[in-house]
Amino acid sequence: MSLEEELQSNVSVASSSPTKNTAGGGGLKVHNYFGLSDSSSVESSTLSGRVEDDKATISLKATELTLGLPGSQSTELDLLSPAKLNEKPFFPLLPSKDEICSSSSHKNIVASGNKRGFSDTMYTEKNWMFPESVAAQSVVKKEVPQNIPKGQLSTTNNSSSPPAAKAQIVGWPPVRSYRKNTLATTCKNSDEVDGKPGSAALFVKVSMDGAPYLRKVDLRSYTNYGELSSALEKMFTTFTLGHCGSNGAPGKDMLNETKLKDLLNGKDYVLTYEDKDGDWMLVGDVPWEMFIDVCKKLKIMKGCDAIGLAAAPRAIEKSKMRA
Amino acid sequence: MNRAIKSRLSTSEMNYFPDEVIEHIFDFIASHRDRNSISLVNKSWHKIERYSRHQVFIGNCYAISPERLIRRFPCLRSLTLKGKPHFADFNLVPHEWGGFLHPWIDALAKGRVGLEELRLKRMVVSDESLELLSRSFVSFKSLVLVSCDGFTTDGLASVAANCRHLRELDLQENEIDDHRGQWLNCFPDTCTTLVSLNFACLKGETNLAALERLVARSPNLKSLKVNRAVPLEALTRLMSCAPQLVDLGVGCYENEPEPESFAKLMAAIKKCTLLRSLSGFSEVAPVCLTAFYPICENLTSLNLSYAAELQGNHLIEFVQFCKRVQRLWILDSIGDKGLEIVASSCKELQELRVFPSDPHDEEDNNTAVTEVGLVAISAGCPKLHSILYFCKQMTNEALITVARNCPNFIRFRLCILEPNKPDPITSQSLDEGFGAIVQACKGLRRLSVSGLLTDKVFLYIGMYAEQLEMLSIAFAGDTDKGMLYVLNGCKKLRKLEIRDSPFGNAALLADVGKYETMRSLWMSSCEVTLGGCKRLARNAPWLNVEIINENESGRMERNEEDEREKVDRLYLYRTVVGTRRDAPPCVTIL
Numbered sequence: 001m002s003l004e005e006e007l008q009s010n011v012s013v014a015s016s017s018p019t020k021n022t023a024g025g026g027g028l029k030v031h032n033y034f035g036l037s038d039s040s041s042v043e044s045s046t047l048s049g050r051v052e053d054d055k056a057t058i059s060l061k062a063t064e065l066t067l068g069l070p071g072s073q074s075t076e077l078d079l080l081s082p083a084k085l086n087e088k089p090f091f092p093l094l095p096s097k098d099e100i101c102s103s104s105s106h107k108n109i110v111a112s113g114n115k116r117g118f119s120d121t122m123y124t125e126k127n128w129m130f131p132e133s134v135a136a137q138s139v140v141k142k143e144v145p146q147n148i149p150k151g152q153l154s155t156t157n158n159s160s161s162p163p164a165a166k167a168q169i170v171g172w173p174p175v176r177s178y179r180k181n182t183l184a185t186t187c188k189n190s191d192e193v194d195g196k197p198g199s200a201a202l203f204v205k206v207s208m209d210g211a212p213y214l215r216k217v218d219l220r221s222y223t224n225y226g227e228l229s230s231a232l233e234k235m236f237t238t239f240t241l242g243h244c245g246s247n248g249a250p251g252k253d254m255l256n257e258t259k260l261k262d263l264l265n266g267k268d269y270v271l272t273y274e275d276k277d278g279d280w281m282l283v284g285d286v287p288w289e290m291f292i293d294v295c296k297k298l299k300i301m302k303g304c305d306a307i308g309l310a311a312a313p314r315a316i317e318k319s320k321m322r323a
Numbered sequence: 324m325n326r327a328i329k330s331r332l333s334t335s336e337m338n339y340f341p342d343e344v345i346e347h348i349f350d351f352i353a354s355h356r357d358r359n360s361i362s363l364v365n366k367s368w369h370k371i372e373r374y375s376r377h378q379v380f381i382g383n384c385y386a387i388s389p390e391r392l393i394r395r396f397p398c399l400r401s402l403t404l405k406g407k408p409h410f411a412d413f414n415l416v417p418h419e420w421g422g423f424l425h426p427w428i429d430a431l432a433k434g435r436v437g438l439e440e441l442r443l444k445r446m447v448v449s450d451e452s453l454e455l456l457s458r459s460f461v462s463f464k465s466l467v468l469v470s471c472d473g474f475t476t477d478g479l480a481s482v483a484a485n486c487r488h489l490r491e492l493d494l495q496e497n498e499i500d501d502h503r504g505q506w507l508n509c510f511p512d513t514c515t516t517l518v519s520l521n522f523a524c525l526k527g528e529t530n531l532a533a534l535e536r537l538v539a540r541s542p543n544l545k546s547l548k549v550n551r552a553v554p555l556e557a558l559t560r561l562m563s564c565a566p567q568l569v570d571l572g573v574g575c576y577e578n579e580p581e582p583e584s585f586a587k588l589m590a591a592i593k594k595c596t597l598l599r600s601l602s603g604f605s606e607v608a609p610v611c612l613t614a615f616y617p618i619c620e621n622l623t624s625l626n627l628s629y630a631a632e633l634q635g636n637h638l639i640e641f642v643q644f645c646k647r648v649q650r651l652w653i654l655d656s657i658g659d660k661g662l663e664i665v666a667s668s669c670k671e672l673q674e675l676r677v678f679p680s681d682p683h684d685e686e687d688n689n690t691a692v693t694e695v696g697l698v699a700i701s702a703g704c705p706k707l708h709s710i711l712y713f714c715k716q717m718t719n720e721a722l723i724t725v726a727r728n729c730p731n732f733i734r735f736r737l738c739i740l741e742p743n744k745p746d747p748i749t750s751q752s753l754d755e756g757f758g759a760i761v762q763a764c765k766g767l768r769r770l771s772v773s774g775l776l777t778d779k780v781f782l783y784i785g786m787y788a789e790q791l792e793m794l795s796i797a798f799a800g801d802t803d804k805g806m807l808y809v810l811n812g813c814k815k816l817r818k819l820e821i822r823d824s825p826f827g828n829a830a831l832l833a834d835v836g837k838y839e840t841m842r843s844l845w846m847s848s849c850e851v852t853l854g855g856c857k858r859l860a861r862n863a864p865w866l867n868v869e870i871i872n873e874n875e876s877g878r879m880e881r882n883e884e885d886e887r888e889k890v891d892r893l894y895l896y897r898t899v900v901g902t903r904r905d906a907p908p909c910v911t912i913l
Contacts, residue, residue, distance in 0.1 A: 171413030173738055173740050174797070176412045176470065179496070
């Protein structure tokens with residue numbers, strides 16, 4: 001039990017009940033969990049028979065990384081919830097996506113200074129999954145270590161601590177503060193230029209992977225996710241159609257016919273947003289009013305770049321039902 | 324007659340030349356360094372040079388006092404002053420550190436100097452100074468402020484109102500408190516002499532009518548850079564009444580323009596056949612950028628480094644048509660692919676700056692540039708001599724290739740965004756890569772290094788960088804030897820700035836005399852201690868050794884200070900006027 005206490009002390013919010021069910025023997029597995037080399041079993045996707053002895057283990061692991069109750073509707077934006085992550089039914093699909101996108105995802109995982117945003121993307125879609133039970137957890141939970149690329153785990157550990165070191169170095173990178181401030185306030189100033197001091201309209205930037213420029217939408221002009229979604233679809237469909245087949249830098253960012261179809265079918269792209277805390281969340285997980293309150297910007301991400309977010313269409317649907 | 328001929332042959336007889344002749348010869352010599360050399364030849368030349376010197380450059384405003392300057396150069400017309408150390412640009416120097424303009428204006432006014440031109444960098448300028456300036460110098464023509472702060476648009480209003488012959492008002496990247504007043508209205512109707520007007524850094528609204536009237540009555544206007552409050556239609560009108568523009572800074576227009584407005588804009592742009600330089604674009608719909616296609620080919624200077632909203636493809640589409648561009652400032656959203664296209668299109672490129680669009684890596688941005696872009700540029704642009712490159716990663720192999728392709732670099736500034744990052748392929752330090760650069764580029768004058776670096780890179784720099792004048796070091800080196808290699812090797816070093824590197828007292832104190840040959844040394848978050856700095860100050864009374872404290876509220880208590888305490892920020896510089904008296908509490912001068 002002492003090990004558990006030790007583990008619990010790493011967690012800033014009281015752990016959930018599953019912790020108490022764990023046996024002391026889970027401790028060893030916990031160390032393996034943190035041992036990055038062991039997590040190289042990422043690529044294997046099968047639900048092998050490790051479920052039962054991992055049940056306890058994984059609950060412990062869940063505890064370690066969870067700063068809130070698994071299954072809770074907490075809106076704590078720093079919550080890491082591999083438990084919820086585990087519940088995604090598409091987990092078996094993930095590894096293959098990993099392979100396809102391993103270059104891009106691994107690119108994001110650099111030795112030090114991992115992008116908090118990206119790692120949090122993985123772990124903070126808390127509510128778009130179904131209300132989970134412990135049993136449900138255990139079935140898929142073992143996927144956690146296997147589906148997270150090596151680097152991610154280290155990031156996970158660090159996610160509860162301050163953001164990547166480089167973001168905190170004073171005066172680095174050496175860019176003139178005038179320049180930094182100007183680029184940072186571009187969004188704010190545009191609201192002023194539009195003549196609306198901010199209370200009437202709520203403009204947020206919308207970017208899309210592969211798009212040559214950003215758009216802006218006024219969140220207050222929609223009343224629910226559906227309207228937003230179709231407006232964005234229109235906006236970016238027009239644009240993507242216009243750019244189909246155009247010359248320009250070839251490469252993975254270029255949209256083509258197949259991708260366009262997938263876009264329209266909502267398969268390959270997901271809508272995400274950055275909230276006030278700088279975390280990237282899947283759109284649709286909170287009530288609409290709360291959403292427009294916290295949303296800072298929107299991004300239409302490629303599915304494989306948003307590991308763990310591939311079930312977006314379902315999620316949006318779900319939240320529409322709730323909202 | 325014979326004597327005259329003999330006197331021409333003998334250099335020691337040069338004194339017999341009438342002063343007016345010598346002065347006339349000196350008029351052809353503009354470079355202040357050459358002038359400084361001339362003044363050292365003999366007393367006579369020193370005197371002649373003094374009275375004929377009209378332009379003075381002062382790299383550190385605390386190296387000399389305004390009174391002494393005026394005594395030596397009473398016929399001064401143009402003054403350039405630099406204040407805060409370079410790292411002040413990155414918030415490493417407290418705002419109140421110093422660099423105040425006022426004492427200079429005061430002294431120049433009292434000395435009845437016929438000042439016509441003032442260029443300032445990183446100085447603290449107040450509205451009072453600007454007002455005094457505008458009233459004291461009847462022939463004042465040109466004010467250029469770069470990275471300054473401390474003033475408001477009220478100060479600009481005084482300049483506009485009182486400087487009857489103003490030709491140039493150029494405000495670059497200053498922090499100006501915009502009172503949204505009517506400073507543009509303060510230019511009298513009789514003011515028709517403007518050649519250059521740049522107020523791009525003003526954040527507030529602009530009186531468009533006043534601006535248009537001003538531009539309309541300024542037939543000599545060659546350079547106009549407006550701020551983001553100047554929308555599309557206004558820009559069109561401005562360009563229509565100033566088709567002679569050579570240099571244009573565009574404001575901000577976010578929305579998709581009406582076809583008619585757009586057509587008018589295009590028509591106005593087409594008429595600006597003399598346009599060679601383009602900048603601004605802080606928020607622009609890509610279609611508006613396309614309006615400039617007709618004059619793309621004429622551009623020699625293009626600054627899109629504030630165009631944060633434009634993504635790679637649009638940048639590429641535009642830049643590839645700028646075949647004559649010599650100076651290109653751009654964001655890294657252009658990507659490696661974009662740089663490859665630049666390399667194949669822009670053969671006249673001489674200076675390239677690639678800034679990070681996402682300095683803190685907050686957006687999951689995969690299009691930042693890498694060594695690939697740099698290599699492409701070096702291979703494709705034979706005239707390249709200056710580069711500032713922010714990138715995600717760099718390899719030794721790439722740097723070696725770049726060095727081979729471009730031995731003509733004068734300025735090479737590489738910033739790998741992540742400190743201490745090694746060569747991603749070999750996991751080694753970048754010593755060899757930078758070593759190749761300094762070895763190949765024999766004319767290198769300015770160098771900034773980054774990434775994982777050991778003492779070895781400094782050995783290379785000391786050995787090969789013979790012309791190096793300015794070196795910037797961050798998160799590099801292992802021991803004092805690194806810094807010593809540089810101090811001992813780089814004979815022409817003038818400015819050395821170091822942060823977060825393990826150099827300490829041994830390096831600092833090894834050759835105190837070296838600092839007399841340099842303008843300044845900056846060391847922050849290094850290993851030098853208070854004791855070391857004190858020792859230095861004792862041994863070099865002609866240096867100002869400033870300790871800038873972390874805790875800005877109080878000076879160090881002499882009795883309580885621990886000499887073993889590491890100094891957070893050290894800034895030392897040679898001076899002929901001793902300790903300055905305007906230092907704030909957070910600065911201790913030893």
